[in-house]
Amino acid sequence: MRLTQLPLTASVNKPTKTSLVALGILLGLSGCGENNNVNQQDKQTAVTPAMVDDTAAKSSLAIWPDLKPAIAKDDALEAKIDALVAKMTIEQKVAQMIQPEIRDITVEDMRKYGFGSYLNGGGAYPNNDKHATPADWIALAESLYQASIDDSVDGINIPTMWGTDAVHGHNNVIGATLFPHNIGLGAANNPKLIEQIAAITAKEVMVTGIDWVFAPTVAVVRDDRWGRTYEGYSEDPQIVKAYSYAIVEGLQGSVNGDFLSDQHVISTVKHFLGDGGTENGIDQGDNIASEQDLYDIHAQGYVGGLNAGAQSVMASFNSWHGVKNHGNKYLLTDVLKDKLHFDGFVVGDWNGHGQVANCTNESCAQAVNAGLDIFMVPTVAWKPLYENTIAQVNNGDISQARIDDAVKRILRVKFRAGLFDKPSPANRPLSGKTELIGQASHRDVARQAVRESLVLLKNNQGLLPLAPNAKVLVAGDAADNIGKQSGGWSITWQGTDNQNSDFPGATSIYAGINKLVTQAGGKATLSVAGEFDPQQKPDVAIVVFGEEPYAEGNGDIDNLEYQRGDKRDLALLHKLTAQGIPVVSVFISGRPMWVNAELNSSDAFVAAWLPGSEGQGVADVLFTQADDKVSHDFVGKLSFSWPATPQQTQVNVPLAQHNTEQAQADYQPLIPYGYGLTYQSTASDAVVLDNLSEDNLAATQTLVDLPLFERAVKSPWSMYIANASERQGLSSSVAQNSALTIRTMDRVVQEDARLVSFNGSEQGTVGLISNFPRDLRAYSNSDAALSVSINATQALQKPLWLGMACEGDCRKQIDIATQVNTQVGEWQSLSFSLACFADEPMDFAKIVMPFYLATDAAAEIRFSDVVIQAASTENTIKCN
Missing domain, CATH: 3.20.20.300 (Glycoside hydrolase, family 3, N-terminal domain)
Structure with missing residues (x-):
């Protein structure tokens, strides 16, 4: 899609339906396979000394x-x-x-x-x-x-x-063979198959x-917070080199x-x-x-x-x-x-x-x-x-x-x-x-790749493999969802807005299980919510769940906790285990995630990654043949270390050249690189994944202030201005539209502030935007605040809106004119709790505009130092 250049505009605190439609168009941001950076008018950033290309002067070609x-x-x-x-x-x-x-x-x-x-x-x-x-x-x-x-x-x-x-195959074409994404292929560690x-x-x-x-x-x-983690084969450069x-x-x-x-x-x-290797796993960020x-x-x-x-x-x-x-x-x-x-x-x-x-x-x-x-x-x-x-x-x-x-x-x-x-x-x-598109022989290879990519993390009491003649309940919203099991870059760029009918010739995980079990005389029942006839209690439940599809940018997150704030899949696991039903979890994901609670609630746990179009490959490994012989054992091994906490986002096995005693001591994942059970594994081979801590450590997580505009606009944000009909990025020290003029000014050091002259003819907006949504839940879940230094040269007679916006039809803004008017003509620092912006439908997991100012008043506003403070102060305005 293209980014229609509409501004963030509103004249009331509660968005109207019309304004939200316009905002939805404005926030229809897209990325690298489709539109992975916004039109340059929307994303110019200030040039700082760090951006000057002087790397050659401090580099050594002898390394290469x-x-x-x-x-x-x-x-x-x-x-x-x-x-x-x-x-x-x-x-x-x-x-x-x-x-x-x-x-x-x-x-x-x-x-x-x-x-x-x-x-x-x-x-x-x-x-x-x-x-x-x-x-x-x-x-x-x-x-x-x-x-x-x-x-x-x-x-x-x-x-x-x-x-x-x-x-992962010819993934834009309907009917093509879709192979497991790279992270799964890395777990297979089979270059010939690749x-x-x-x-x-x-x-x-x-x-x-x-x-x-x-x-x-x-x-x-x-850093597994990166939204393209699944496009990597491994944290080990040698696997990547061979592949x-x-x-x-x-x-x-x-x-x-x-x-x-x-x-x-x-x-x-x-x-x-x-x-x-970008800092904090931010897509398109800086590698240092x-x-x-x-x-x-x-x-x-x-x-x-x-x-x-x-x-x-x-x-x-x-x-x-x-x-x-x-x-x-x-x-x-x-x-x-x-x-x-x-x-x-x-x-x-x-x-x-x-x-x-x-x-x-x-x-x-x-x-x-x-x-x-x-x-x-x-x-x-x-x-x-x-x-x-x-x-x-x-x-x-x-x-x-x-x-x-x-x-x-x-x-x-x-x-x-x-x-x-x-x-x-x-x-x-x-x-x-x-006939070559999705040909049976091609799908057979993809099915093999699915089998070899599966990693068995847990198998208490040898629950797996399962007998195919059992009564099997198949639950979870990924069980019969080919789009979800295929992930991003599947027909559409983000892998969203697809139905099973968009994948002719493909097989969902449930369909593969159902075929195998039915042929063996068993019975497979699909219920996403885990419902079943009490008179037909299942022998086992296979719950298939995991991340929603995403591609670059949109997949960036701020920690690795799965379904933070919405533990619906965990509730499903609890519901089944409470009824005494053995549970096999099949986890669909584009990265290792913190799933301690889900591991605790599973008798067996399989990391299935993003297997693609051939879901029957999962059934091939989970079940024996009718004569109880194993057709396909697990062979996949973790090519990414599994995190012990949501905050352990950069847990990487030490490279040979870095493998010091200290590096080994610092390497403390929940499950180490290279781990994976087989049907021959004994209890001594397994990492114990029961009674794991379910404390997400949010209370002890150390947050630091997050500067958005401090002397210059901070990556990944860029500054824009807007009127009622269009938005433009800033590519010079002075810019204007029909609603306002903005220019750089010196407050403490050169060009560390902005002067905005609103002419009052229509609503004007100045703010910060990212070309992709950013996950700020860690701040919204704490006592954080949005702070701005501001100076109005004369008293405001109309509202001055301070707002934030997220992807889709969502935003929240508050009128700060009263606070600004308390010190007209003087600089003051105003701090507002993020709770002021937290009402529905705000989604702090997908923030695209962390700050904007908007007014239809004739006013001259100066601002600098826009920061999300890790903790509120006694002067922070809490809002009712």
Whole structure:
């Protein structure tokens, strides 16, 4: 979806239905597979000294290895590339570097400009039809390809290429095989299986005429609060390294064999670099690891992927020591291209260049100069970016040599992939072979992957495996929910708004259990709420529950407690155990979570992660054959340590080079990395998971003040202004709209405050916003307060609203005019308990605006130092 630019406006404390509808449009924020950063006008941040790219001065290239290129230099190919580049105009070259999205271009745009590539984001489909058929995908691929090679307009016929996020199968296409997400595959620790999965994914992608896949993700996750944790294979860089090699080879073929044949696609190792190590697990945040750790921990997936011949690398949204990676020449050029000898191309992430200091979505010479070869530029920003980049080459901001290097890299990959020689998308060998989409043999491999990904954490009295002829109650809201078991990046970007009918050919966990049990003469009964006929008391209950689907940004949380404040699944477990029914819990999640109470209430507990479309793989392992023989034992082992408390979010097994006696002493998870029971395990093999503490330690959790605007706007927030019809981000020291003017001012130090002049013609708003919702429950559940330093130059005659807003149709605002008027013309610090903003429908788990001021009065307001205080003071206003 796109972010409609509407402001946060209201003139009454209680939101009207109309205002909430407008607010819902305003807060319809989206992210990287669909719209993972807000239009640049909505997210400019102040440039601080920390954002200056000085990393090269404090870095050491000696840390990085000299990788031998996986593909030897081909002089004949290089001569062919040079000859083609020599014929190209600057306009044609820049067009190769522009990657728009299918919702924002037409076939005629492709014919006119000749884009080097294009993409579909998560939740984007041909004809904007979620249920587009493979024929629809092929038709779009064919039409854009033919337009790209039509030289009647632009005089050049370089074939374009289509990139897609096929991250656990061809997950945007109805009916495709969906494999377990990466976290589950990491638990399987089977690189050969991973290579097979990648090869199948390549085939299903090629059926739809697509050339290029944005996978694998090789993030090494350090903080499980990160909403992309499930995209990581393991906290162990060595598993990630081995898997990266396997997946790249499965997608692209072997460099010594069928490399980029008509059975394979171009792969993308992503996101370079350190996305799994941001502070506090904040998506797109700052990684402050040392350079040695950046290599030892976060770069190992690139060593594996580049050794397998990966042809593209995607730059990451995150920063390293305050410098956005899309603009970091040291990482993109000095390290990746020069030291690691990567000769493919670097593609950006969804408008990631617009987050570079002094850049916008429409203009970013810094990214090109840093080493970005392809701008991923969805939305209509592609046209001004194209025009501005041409102008920047012409005026010398970008050198012709840098442009030529980028284009040569793009052409090199296209030649290696045979795009100049292959038939058009509709005429390739696998194109249109719809029987390959969700083919039975593909689903069999996915089913195997489900079996191998399951990790048995608890099995009291050997409850598992179960006899298939038993009376089985299957409960929980994930039991018959293919969308929930598949997670994010499943048909839609966030994996939400799906029904079982959106997954033809797939099997829910309940359906798999029911089939197996029925065939053996048993009886499986589905009841989400755990109801059953008292005359037919079940022998066992299998309760399938877990996290709701989410993708990047929206999945960020502030601690690992499962269902904090809403223990409905725990209540279901209690209900069943109180009736003397043995309970097997099957936990669906994208990360390890603090589930002590749920573990206590389970006789057996299985971490099933996000298994994808083949839910019957769960039944294969939980039950024996009719003759009591075990068909499939548990083989999965934890590739992530399991937390002992909700606050233990960074519990990672010590790496070999860091494995000191102190590191071992500090490593205190509830369940260690590498753990997993089998049916041969004895009591001595098991971690005791009974009578665990159910104290979430909220009372003892140490919170610190959370600055939102202190001297400058703090990440991940950005400042905006709005009137009745539109909102804009701040990209300079002065900005205005029809309702107000805002400028920086000096209070204590340079530009540490803002002066807002409301003209009274309509309601104006100034506030802070994040491109993704943020979890602030730890503060709302404590005695925290929102504090702001404020100064009104004259008494306010109308309300001045102080408010907060969350994702969806929810916000709360209070009139603070009375408090402000007590010291007109003077600075004062006002503090308001977060309880003032806690009424329904406010959801502190999904805050997108932690602070805004709004009024329709003619007033001059100065403010600074906006902070969420960890604890109220005696001066905090409590509200009734």
